[in-house]
Amino acid sequence: xxxxxxxxxxxxxxxxxxxxxxxxxxxxxxxxxxxxxxxxxxxxxxxxxxxxxxxxxxxxxxxxxxxxxxxxxxxxxxxxxxxxxxxxxxxxxxxxxxxxxxxxxxxxxxxxxxxxxxxxxxxxxxxxxxxxxxxxxxxxxxxxxxxxxxxxxxxxxxxxxxxxxxxxxxxxxxxxxxxxxxxxxxxxxxxxxxxxxxxxxxxxxxxxxxxxxx
Amino acid sequence: xxxxxxxxxxxxxxxxxxxxxxxxxxxxxxxxxxxxxxxxxxxxxxxxxxxxxxxxxxxxxxxxxxxxxxxxxxxxxxxxxxxxxxxxxxxxxxxxxxxxxxxxxxxxxxxxxxxxxxxxxxxxxxxxxxxxxxxxxxxxxxxxxxxxxxxxxxxxxxxxxxxxxxxxxxxxxxxxxxxxxxxxxxxxxxxxxxxxxxxxxxxxxxxxxxxxxxxxxxxxxxxxxxxxxxxxxxxxxxxxxxxxxxxxxxxxxxxxxxxxxxxxxxxxxxxxxxxxxxxxxxxxxxxxxxxxxxxxxxxxxxxxxxxxxxxxxxxxxxxxxxxxxxxxxxxxxxxxxxxxxxxxxxxxxxxxxxxxxxxxxxxxxxxxxxxxxxxxxxxxxxxxxxxxxxxxxxxxxxxxxxxxxxxxxxxxxxxxxxxxxxxxxxxxxxxxxxxxxxxxxxxxx
Numbered sequence: 001x002x003x004x005x006x007x008x009x010x011x012x013x014x015x016x017x018x019x020x021x022x023x024x025x026x027x028x029x030x031x032x033x034x035x036x037x038x039x040x041x042x043x044x045x046x047x048x049x050x051x052x053x054x055x056x057x058x059x060x061x062x063x064x065x066x067x068x069x070x071x072x073x074x075x076x077x078x079x080x081x082x083x084x085x086x087x088x089x090x091x092x093x094x095x096x097x098x099x100x101x102x103x104x105x106x107x108x109x110x111x112x113x114x115x116x117x118x119x120x121x122x123x124x125x126x127x128x129x130x131x132x133x134x135x136x137x138x139x140x141x142x143x144x145x146x147x148x149x150x151x152x153x154x155x156x157x158x159x160x161x162x163x164x165x166x167x168x169x170x171x172x173x174x175x176x177x178x179x180x181x182x183x184x185x186x187x188x189x190x191x192x193x194x195x196x197x198x199x200x201x202x203x204x205x206x207x208x209x210x211x212x213x214x
Numbered sequence: 215x216x217x218x219x220x221x222x223x224x225x226x227x228x229x230x231x232x233x234x235x236x237x238x239x240x241x242x243x244x245x246x247x248x249x250x251x252x253x254x255x256x257x258x259x260x261x262x263x264x265x266x267x268x269x270x271x272x273x274x275x276x277x278x279x280x281x282x283x284x285x286x287x288x289x290x291x292x293x294x295x296x297x298x299x300x301x302x303x304x305x306x307x308x309x310x311x312x313x314x315x316x317x318x319x320x321x322x323x324x325x326x327x328x329x330x331x332x333x334x335x336x337x338x339x340x341x342x343x344x345x346x347x348x349x350x351x352x353x354x355x356x357x358x359x360x361x362x363x364x365x366x367x368x369x370x371x372x373x374x375x376x377x378x379x380x381x382x383x384x385x386x387x388x389x390x391x392x393x394x395x396x397x398x399x400x401x402x403x404x405x406x407x408x409x410x411x412x413x414x415x416x417x418x419x420x421x422x423x424x425x426x427x428x429x430x431x432x433x434x435x436x437x438x439x440x441x442x443x444x445x446x447x448x449x450x451x452x453x454x455x456x457x458x459x460x461x462x463x464x465x466x467x468x469x470x471x472x473x474x475x476x477x478x479x480x481x482x483x484x485x486x487x488x489x490x491x492x493x494x495x496x497x498x499x500x501x502x503x504x505x506x507x508x509x510x511x512x513x514x515x516x517x518x519x520x521x522x523x524x525x526x527x528x529x530x531x532x533x534x535x536x537x538x539x540x541x542x543x544x545x546x547x548x549x550x551x552x553x554x555x556x557x558x559x560x561x562x563x564x565x566x567x568x569x570x571x572x573x574x575x576x577x578x579x580x581x582x583x584x585x586x587x588x589x590x591x592x593x594x595x596x597x598x599x600x601x602x603x604x605x606x607x608x609x610x611x612x613x614x615x616x617x618x619x620x621x622x623x624x625x626x627x628x629x630x631x632x633x634x635x636x637x638x639x640x641x642x643x644x645x646x647x648x649x650x651x652x653x654x655x656x657x658x659x
Contacts, residue, residue, distance in 0.1 A: 010464045016471050023475070055459075061517045085463055086504055088514050089529060090522045110500040113470030113493065115478060139529040146534065 001025045002126045005041045007032040007052035007064060008083075017051070017112065024119045035063035042071055042078070049126040053109070054084040054091065065091055072098040079103035081125045083112070087135040089143070093213060096130070101206050105131035105165075124165065130205045131165040140212035150192045158185040163208045167201040220297045220412040224405070234297070235404035238411035239352075241296045242345045245414065248293070249342020252286055256338050281321060283330030286337070287422050298415050305424035312621050326424070333421045341414070348410045352403045354378075359396025363389040444613045448511075448551060455511045463503050470496040512554070519543075520550045524557050524575055531573070532565050533590070539577040545584060549636045552610040553577070553586050556618065559607045560588035560630040568592025568628055583616075584636040587629060594626030 004021060006028050008014040018028045030041035034057045042050060050071065056063040068080045076099030084091065087108055095104045105125040111133065112118050121131045137160045141148060148156060154175075161171040168186070172179045190196070195211060223234045259279040266272030284306070291302045305326035309317045321327045358378045366375040366389040374384050377392045473493040480486050507513075515523035521539040528535035544550070557575055564573045570592030577586040608618045616634030 010460070012468050013464055016468045020471060020475065055513070060456075085459060085467075086508060086513055088518070088522070088526065090514070090518055090525070108504075109467050110470060110497065110504070112467060113474045113497060113500070115471065115474035139526075142529050142531075142534075 001027065002048035002122070003027050003029045003045070004122075005030045005032065005038065005045055005047040005050045007035070007038040007041075007050065007056065007067075009033050009053065009056045013053075013109075020112070020115055021051075021119070021122070026119075026122070034058065035067035038064070038067050039071065042075075049079040049081065049122065051081045051083065051122065054082060062091070065094070069094060069098050072104075076100070077103065079105075079125045079128070081105035081107065081122055081131070083107055083109045085109050087133050087139070089136060089139045092132060092136045096132075096206075096209060096213075101130055101209070102202060103128045103130070105129075106136060107131065107133045108135055129165055129202050130209070132163060132205075132209065134160065134164055137163040137212070140209070144212050144214055147193060151189060155185050155189050155192070158182060159189055159208065162186075162205060163212060165202075165205045219299060220408060220415065224408050224412065229408065230401050230404055234408060237297050238404075238408045239349065241293065241411045242349045242407070242414070244293060244296075246342050246346045246349060248286075248289065249337055249345065252282075252334055253338035253342070256282060256334060277318070280331060281318070281327065283332070283334040284321065284327060286334045287330040290333070290337075290418055291422060294415055294418055297411055298419070302419060302422060303424050305422070308617055311619070329421065333418075336421075341417075345410070345414065348407065352407055356396050356400045356403060359399065360393050362392040362396070365389075440613055444610060445548070448548070451511045455507055455513075458503060458507050458510075459513075463500070463507070466496060466500050466503060470500060511551075515550060515554050520545060520553055520577065523550075523554050524577070527554075527558050527561055528575060531561050533561075533568075533570055533573050535561060535564075536572070536574045538574070541577060541579060541584075545636055548614055549584055549634050552607075552614055552616065552634060553584055553632060555610060556607045556630075556632045557586060557588060559603050562603070563596065563630075564588070564590045564592065564628070567596050568594075568626075570626075570628075579636065582635060582637070584632075584634045586632045588631075589627055589629045592626050592628055593624075594622045594628050595624040596620075596622040596628050 004026050006014060006017060006021070008017060008031075011033075014031055014033070018031065021028055029045045029047055032038040032041050032052075038050070038052055038056075041047075050068065052064045052068055054062050054064045056067075065082055065084075068082055071078055072080060080095075080103070082091070082095060082105065084106070085108070087106070092106045095101075095106050098104065103125055105121055107118070107121060111121070125131055140163065141156065141160060148159070151159065157175060158171055161174055166174065168179050168182045172182045175182070193211065195207065220234060220238070223229050223232065229235070256279065259275050259282060263272040263275030263279055267276060288304070291304070294302055306324060307320055309320045355378065362375060362377050362383060363386065366383065366386065369375070374382055375389060377383050377389075381392075383389045383392060470493065473489055473496055477486060477489045477493055480489060512523055512526065514526050519541075521537070521541060524539065525537050528537045545553075561573065561575070564570055568590045570590035573588065573590040575586070575588050577584065579585070611618045611632055611634060614634050616632060619631045619633075620629070621631075622628040
């Protein structure tokens, strides 16, 4: 269970999200409708995690993200999950660059629909994991097309899922293969891309993301 | 009215001490040389062209005659800088396409070309002889007077000399007196020299400058109304994008969330299956609406500017694209929008037609213009005549007085180049995070 500050300017969605998070046992300690309210609420309530929208008043541009980055600057270990109606590699990169890239998540807003995965992402970010939307990972994979062409399609899938922030077990479950098979693919990726990665999930996620960003 | 510095210099007491008399002389003297060369060239072209016209070889020569004013006018505009530092703009348009044929076609249709031919004829038959007369008189009078003692010593054998073929001087004191008069007359003649040069320059300026003032005011009004239409069109797109984003998209997310929760509560059949189906369809609708919004007006363009927006398009392209942008910060919004849609269209064409393995997008500010170039290593020979998307791109660019040029020779490469005049926004290159004042404000309807 986490204590959450929730920032989202659409009341409809904010109420829905609050209900959803509370149904899974989290506690929404404060709700914010603007970037300023978010900053104030975090200062007041010291939450375990912040869940925020990117586009918020007053400018309806990327105030939510800017507030999130500012919060991270002041409090580098504060977990933040940023939701956005469209994904932008630049936004993901700014988040990953904030403190050391741990305890951040960047997801398309529509992932909320997959409620269990979404709540799982909230939990992982709160625990220090890095979670990146598959859409961002897809953009990153395209960005680094040339070296990745050495991987088999299966290995590319494994790499993509790792970049999203999944553990070996979770990758195996998503691809319906055993954890051992995932490890084997992982070894082959390391050799082909000439990477040295640990088996510890989150350090590996960050290393893979750093590699993809080039 | 433009007041060249020569007129001002003429009124100043220090006129004689500065470089202006010399510049005036150089202007008129070089005018004589250019005038003679023009006369000879025009006569040669007209006579040989006319004589050979029957056997067709003469036709290109006659065409050259018709276009002869263009290089002369270019030279005259440069020569004008001798006495008038204000640059005279070129009145000609950029040709529509590459190649000589396109250039000739555009030039023959322009009034400026014919005005310049008129100038060339006037120059060849009237102006340079007048200039020669003025410069010649000054040279002969001053030179003749100053040289009197020398002529006396040489030709006159120390006995006598005719000063300017009028007076007879019999002794050296008389000869030196004539030279002294010459030295005194010289500065006086510098004034008519300056006046003639300034008048000549004013005439050149009058005849060879672009005719902005002559443009029908209705055309200007049409241009303005076209600009307003594009602005309105763009504002409308923004409004639709915002409405979709704040309305339909949010509701669909909420719907998808509710359906997701309902599925959790009701895993059993038959409701579970129906809920799963509805959930999937809501998901598909969300993907579609996201793509739709991006096509109408991408938020990344508003939020982050041209470079990030172009990188976004490049990331999505099926052909690998290198993006190299060097921009000093944000550009005016209409420029960013036009350039963005141009790049999108160009990259869509690369993906569809070129068979290219790589493409490159480059952007920079050069000479007050945003220059964006999309280049691929495909087979070339692309035909863009039928594309309505491209027409829209060209229209947007032309409203901003920009130019779109596509070259796609068989064998490649296809190069798509956009130039848009661009006054830089004052925002600094280093974007400061968390400054709400720099983000575009938005009104809700």
